[in-house]
Amino acid sequence: MRWDPYIFRQGEDFDNFWKNYANEPSRRFLFVLGRGYDPRALSVLDKIVGFGGEVDIWLLAFDNGFQDSELRIQLTLENVQKLEALVGASKIRVIEVSLGRSGQGNATSRNVRQALRAAGSLDLYTDVVADISAMPRMVALTAVASLLHELDKMSVDGPDVNLHVTTAESVSADIGAARGTLRDDVTNVIGFTGQLDSESTDQVPRVWFPVLGEQQGIRLSRIRDKLNPDEICPVIPFPTREPRRGDEIIREHRQLLFEEFQVEPGNILRASEYNPFEAYKQIFAAMDRYRRALSELGGCKAFVSPLSSKLLSVGALLACYDHKYGAIAGDRMSVGVLYVETADYSDPVIDAGTEYQLSSMWLRGDWER
Known part of the structure; x- marks a missing residue:
């Protein structure tokens, strides 16, 4: 890495x-x-x-x-x-x-x-x-x-x-600063589409790593509907400055994650709120496990959605950047950074x-x- x-x-x-x-x-x-x-x-x-x-x-x-x-x-x-x-x-x-x-x-x-x-x-x-x-x-x-x-x-x-x-x-x-109305559509960081709309790779499995924060239910639903992932691995901030923050985020999105998205509890990842580089390593490694496990079956696509703090968001971005441009042994996978922007701020x-x-x-x- x-x-x-x-x-x-x-x-x-x-x-x-x-x-x-x-x-x-x-x-x-x-x-x-x-x-x-x-x-x-x-x-x-x-x-x-x-x-x-x-x-x-x-x-x-x-x-x-x-x-x-x-x-x-x-x-x-x-x-x-x-x-x-x-x-x-x-x-x-x-x-x-x-x-x-x-x-x-x-x-x-x-x-x-x-x-x-x-x-x-x-x-x-x-x-x-x-x-x-x-x-x-x-x-x-x-x-x-x-x-x-x-x-x-x-x-x-x-x-x-x-x-x-x-x-x-x-x-x-x-x-407090990000309150407002959301755009209707899902967007991506330029260069990190994950070939989401490519018809030639439409059958390749999609793994989604939403990095969770507070009050993100609408964004989660819109991105999931657009992406239609085969596997979902939510990332929660832990350890955190507020000891129960990760638990509260899971509780807030419990129905969405476990009833609507059918997330397996074992798929939940933890990423340090204190250190974006540690979060980068945890997300990068999780993405790489899927890449290696599915390589002989035609590979997979990995997507992150940075819905937590800015530091954690940068850590998630670096995981995608390193998979796209870094020293990867074997076949690379397509990586995407998906988000729903705020249209008009309150x-x-x-x-x-x-x-x-x-x-x-x-x-x-x-x-x-």
């Missing part, structure tokens, strides 16, 4: 790592941020700039075609003003991204990838930091996958640029007392040499 061993920093370790790393005089940072209303939007950047890091900013400005509420407009404007005060307006490049609407398939993911490719040269920097704190889920996963793939290709005969993924993590804040529920944990994943670059 590519990310075994790995480099992951959280909490105090985050501060210690970036205090030393950002102060290295040879480093030039590009930060890819979301232009959003989330109060966590600048938490990571503020830390790294405070440690002495010199940064340029690519600010992804999302447009879903709907009029924002006065509250969301105000919160977004406040974040932009704080960003300009922090790094200076001349350091910020605004990148417009059109979000897909119902019936447009993977338009969001496709538009994000195209926008990043057209934004400028990555080889001007020693380090690219994708901070997903204020990005919608499909934007965040596409940004991570696209940047990782572009930098991997560039390193073959060009500079070896580091890629970090950071976030200010809070499960309760994610739930005003966020913001608790001023919510605590965020800063986390940093070092995905590629110097540490791999």
Whole structure:
């Protein structure tokens, strides 16, 4: 597995790592941020700039075609003003991204990838930091996958640029910020379709790994109806900061999972809420067991649905990325990342007392040499 061993920093370790790393005089940072209303939007950047890091900013400005509420407009404007005060307006490049609407398939993911490719040269920097704190889920996963793939290709005969993924993590804040109406259709991260609609491989078994979070019943039903999987392996967060969180998630979705989906209790996987790389290893290994077991029968397709925290979602994405591009012995299987996007957001529920944990994943670059 590519990310075994790995480099992951959280909490105090985050501060210690970036205090030393950002102060290295040879480093030039590009930060890819979301232009959003989330109060966590600048938490990571503020830390790294405070440690002495010199940064340029690519600010992804999302447009879903709907009029924002006065509250969301105000919160977004406040974040932009704080960003300009922090790094200076001349350091910020605004990148417009059109979000897909119902019936447009993977338009969001496709538009994000195209926008990043057209934004400028990555080889001007020693380090690219994708901070997903204020990005919608499909934007965040596409940004991570696209940047990782572009930098991997560039390193073959060009500079070896580091890629970090950071976030200010809070499960309760994610739930409060993501309220809204859902799109009608199922979408995927561009490049990770799993050949879902391919007629030539329609008879190949489909294994689905939904990474479960709270209040995901509608998404689960829509993805299951679209995918029609042969095997379902739900992934629950465990261990977690809230000791009973995994049990509560299972209880919330009990009827859907065990009565409607007919999930076998033995198929339930556990993935660490604390560490996305450990979750990556657990999901990657489970996918690989199916790949090897079914290889002589024509193989299988594996799909993940990132319905939990952003860190767990990135871990699930890396499992798919490694199966598609990594050093796999034997035949590869098709892998897909399926999701149902939020169409129109409600005003966020913001608790001023919510605590965020800063986390940093070092995905590629110097540490791999």
